[in-house]
Amino acid sequence: MIWKKPWKLTEGFLIGAGLIIVGLMLQLSIGPIHWSLFAWPVNIIVLAVLLLIIGVVFILRKRVYACQFLGTYAAAVPALCYAVGLTVVMGLVRQVAPASPEEENLWLHDMLTFWPFVLIYTYIVLILGLVICKRWMSMRRYDFVGNVSRILPFLLNHLGLFIALTTATLGNADMQRLQMWTTNNPEMANMFSGADVFHQYERFAMDDAGLKHELPLAIELKRFIMEMYDDSITPRRYASEVIIYSKSSLHQYAATIDVNKPVEVDGWKIYQKDYRLTEASDASQISILELVSDPWLPWVYAGIFMMLFGALLLLFQGRKTVPPSNRQTV
Amino acid sequence: MLWNSFIYFAIASLLFWAAGAYFAWKSKATTAITLTVVGLCVFFAYILMMWVTLERPPMRTMGETRLWYSLFLPLAGLFVYGRWRYKWILTFSAIMATVFICINLFKPEIHTKMMMPALQSPWFAPHVIVYMFAYAMLGASFLMAVWILWSPRSSMPKNLGGLDNLVYVGLAFMTFGMLFGALWAKEAWGHYWSWDPKETWAAATWLGYLCYVHYRRYPHRRLPSSKEEGQGVVVIDRVALWMLVVCFLLLQVCWWGINYLPSAQGTSVHTYGM
Numbered sequence: 001m002i003w004k005k006p007w008k009l010t011e012g013f014l015i016g017a018g019l020i021i022v023g024l025m026l027q028l029s030i031g032p033i034h035w036s037l038f039a040w041p042v043n044i045i046v047l048a049v050l051l052l053i054i055g056v057v058f059i060l061r062k063r064v065y066a067c068q069f070l071g072t073y074a075a076a077v078p079a080l081c082y083a084v085g086l087t088v089v090m091g092l093v094r095q096v097a098p099a100s101p102e103e104e105n106l107w108l109h110d111m112l113t114f115w116p117f118v119l120i121y122t123y124i125v126l127i128l129g130l131v132i133c134k135r136w137m138s139m140r141r142y143d144f145v146g147n148v149s150r151i152l153p154f155l156l157n158h159l160g161l162f163i164a165l166t167t168a169t170l171g172n173a174d175m176q177r178l179q180m181w182t183t184n185n186p187e188m189a190n191m192f193s194g195a196d197v198f199h200q201y202e203r204f205a206m207d208d209a210g211l212k213h214e215l216p217l218a219i220e221l222k223r224f225i226m227e228m229y230d231d232s233i234t235p236r237r238y239a240s241e242v243i244i245y246s247k248s249s250l251h252q253y254a255a256t257i258d259v260n261k262p263v264e265v266d267g268w269k270i271y272q273k274d275y276r277l278t279e280a281s282d283a284s285q286i287s288i289l290e291l292v293s294d295p296w297l298p299w300v301y302a303g304i305f306m307m308l309f310g311a312l313l314l315l316f317q318g319r320k321t322v323p324p325s326n327r328q329t330v
Numbered sequence: 331m332l333w334n335s336f337i338y339f340a341i342a343s344l345l346f347w348a349a350g351a352y353f354a355w356k357s358k359a360t361t362a363i364t365l366t367v368v369g370l371c372v373f374f375a376y377i378l379m380m381w382v383t384l385e386r387p388p389m390r391t392m393g394e395t396r397l398w399y400s401l402f403l404p405l406a407g408l409f410v411y412g413r414w415r416y417k418w419i420l421t422f423s424a425i426m427a428t429v430f431i432c433i434n435l436f437k438p439e440i441h442t443k444m445m446m447p448a449l450q451s452p453w454f455a456p457h458v459i460v461y462m463f464a465y466a467m468l469g470a471s472f473l474m475a476v477w478i479l480w481s482p483r484s485s486m487p488k489n490l491g492g493l494d495n496l497v498y499v500g501l502a503f504m505t506f507g508m509l510f511g512a513l514w515a516k517e518a519w520g521h522y523w524s525w526d527p528k529e530t531w532a533a534a535t536w537l538g539y540l541c542y543v544h545y546r547r548y549p550h551r552r553l554p555s556s557k558e559e560g561q562g563v564v565v566i567d568r569v570a571l572w573m574l575v576v577c578f579l580l581l582q583v584c585w586w587g588i589n590y591l592p593s594a595q596g597t598s599v600h601t602y603g604m
Contacts, residue, residue: 009548073548080541087534088580091527094593112525168523177520234444259447260518271520292520300522304509311505314498 007069012078019123020082023116031105032113035173040295043170050166054129061130071130079127082120086111121165128162156310164303171296178205178213179273180289182221182240201245205291215291216266218245224275224285225256238275240287257289268293332383333438339376340431343369347404347424354411354420362420366408373401386445389458392586393439398459400430402466409499410470414492422473453514461507465581467500468539472578475571490570494546497574501539508532527594531584538577546570 002010038046061068069075090111097110111117135154139147182202203218223241228234239258244265246252255263262269273290346369353362377397380388388394407423410416474493511532512522523529550567588594 073544077541077545077548080537080544084534084537084541084580087530087537090525091530091534091583091588092591092593095525095530175521229444231444235447236444237447237450260451262517262520269520273520290520294521297516304512304522307505308509311502311509315502 005065006074007065007072008074009078011069012074012076013081015075016078016082016120016123019119020116023114023119026115027105027107032110033115033118035113037173038170039173043173047166047170050125051129054126054133057126058130058133070127071134076124076127076131079120079124083124086117086120090117121169125162125165128158128165132158132162153310153313156306156313160303160306160308160310162303164300164307167296167299167303171294171300174296175294176207176213176292178207178215178291180205180215180219180291181286182219182242182289183286184221184223185278185286201243205289215268216247217268218247219243219270219289220245221287222254224287226275226285238287239272240289242289244270262292267295332380336376336438337435339372340435343373343376344424344428344431345369346372347420347427350404351420351424354417357417359411359415363408363412366404366411366420370401370404370408377401384443386443386450387455387458389454390445390449391439392589393434393437395458395462395585396430396434398462399466399469400427400434402463403427403430403469406463406466406470409467410492410496413495416474416492418477419470419474422477423470426469426473448518451514451518453510453517457507457510457514460503460510464500464503464507465585467496467503468578468581471496471500472574475574479568479571479575490546490567493574494543497539497542501536501543504536504539508536526600527588527591527598528584528600531580531588535577535580535584538573538580542570542573542577545573 002014057067057070061071089108093108093111095109095111096106107114132155135151135158139151180202201218201220203215204212205215206212220243221240222243225237225239225241226235227237229236237258239256241256242254244253244255244263246266248266253263253265257263257270257272259272262271264270269292271290271292272287274288276286276288278285346365350362350364350366350369353359353365377388380394380397388397403423403426404420407419410419471493474496478490478493511529515524516522546567583591588598588600
């Protein structure tokens with residue numbers, strides 16, 4: 001009998017199916033999700049609303065059965081099944097970045113803007129939030145230490161994933177990734193910046209859409225380093241010796257930017273992205289740098305490190321509490 | 331060339347592992363464990379030699395990751411044997427290691443010293459080693475699930491507790507691998523998660539195993555109570571076992587399957603063997 005209390009996996013699967021149908025209807029009616037709309041301060045408001053919803057559902061759990069159900073394994077397991085299914089679809093269908101920022105509904109080809117995908121992951125976040133509240137409140141004040149040692153791996157894993165998922169998704173719209181072409185050849189420098197006068201440094205960078213952004217810093221390429229393997233085709237190392245001028249501190253920093261070794265100045269991480277070889281000597285190469293600013297990164301890292309620590313505890317602790325039906329006899 | 335000496339190390343290791351498996355069947359645990367450890371040392375010595383000769387971690391090509399897998403399978407088997415004394419596990423892990431060693435012997439991939447700058451990172455070794463260890467543990471759990479699914483009722487374990495522990499260890503290591511990868515990606519490519527095909531399949535696999543562990547904690551009302559179980563009633567959840575089979579298939583797609591998936595061609599930073 002369906003919808004007879006207590007709800008089981010069947011009801012969980014039906015709720016997930018309902019979410020997917022709602023998602024498909026949204027996809028048909030209002031089209032794909034535009035993540036750029038979530039830029040600050042919309043993302044912090046959405047996060048606050050999400051936390052509020054979790055709080056309200058948690059408080060209502062004693063009165064409304066559906067609210068109680070969302071905090072159970074019978075809700076979590078189907079939600080995870082749907083997430084696996086949709087993620088597999090994402091892996092099987094070639095993902096395409098929309099060619100233009102205008103309305104373009106790519107459906108399964110752009111899963112990150114596909115409503116059912118986003119709704120199922122949001123549903124998982126909701127369940128995560130509820131079980132965290134549930135466990136946290138179940139910690140009795142007496143014997144706090146004993147409870148903490150038991151609950152800590154759970155909290156680190158679940159809260160870590162909750163924080164990482166929410167902040168990475170909502171913070172994405174605030175992330176800026178820009179490309180800067182630098183050279184130590186004056187003629188080419190003028191070509192990139194479009195300036196009439198030759199500047200030693202570059203202070204503009206382009207986004208994916210080709211829009212130019214003026215930066216709070218400027219970079220001057222002193223020397224591009226290129227080292228080859230013995231076959232003299234395969235690069236072993238490429239790096240840029242640069243001077244970075246900071247607008248805010250009026251300081252200048254000499255730095256070498258290697259692949260895998262970005263340099264951070266004024267909240268911008270500067271990466272060695274690529275290079276262009278020209279006919280001329282080493283003295284006039286083009287070094288392509290990438291500048292990334294991601295204000296939400298510390299939060300995402302907090303979540304990631306919580307999960308790492310949680311996984312470590314999982315390893316050392318093993319399973320101590322086992323439901324009766326699974327009790328170990330081996 | 332160093333690769334030519336692989337066969338000697340491989341045969342020596344396999345002989346030790348086979349002997350270890352034999353003594354496990356004979357219930358001589360100490361001898362079995364000692365022989366397996368010696369086999370592991372021989373094999374690891376070869377990997378170390380490659381590491382030194384190549385002047386980089388031998389983890390770049392599929393062939394090189396298979397080397398690590400061949401090492402970690404008997405190690406995972408040893409771990410399981412040491413803890414739960416399943417007699418068959420060392421045989422299984424030795425056979426699996428043989429398969430992967432044979433692939434490397436018959437279809438060797440060219441091992442050069444070259445390594446693109448993006449791979450030259452302190453994260454490279456932990457990312458791959460931890461993942462290969464997770465794959466080996468989850469491979470062992472897959473073998474165990476298949477064995478339980480198709481073995482006669484009388485020889486079944488009483489329940490899946492031992493299997494759960496294997497999955498927990500595998501999942502923990504998989505989490506390390508994935509998050510080390512994220513931290514590395516931030517340093518190398520500017521972002522910690524880009525939904526690159528390999529990452530997408532890694533997420534699907536990770537969620538799949540999460541699904542398994544949560545399903546195992548879901549209280550099954552229709553199954554006999556613990557009282558009956560204590561009296562020797564075999565309680566085997568076939569759905570859970572099939573979940574492990576499906577998860578392992580996802581893992582295979584993530585590991586090497588994406589090299590053949592049309593949707594992943596030319597878009598992944600995780601392409602091996604260039």
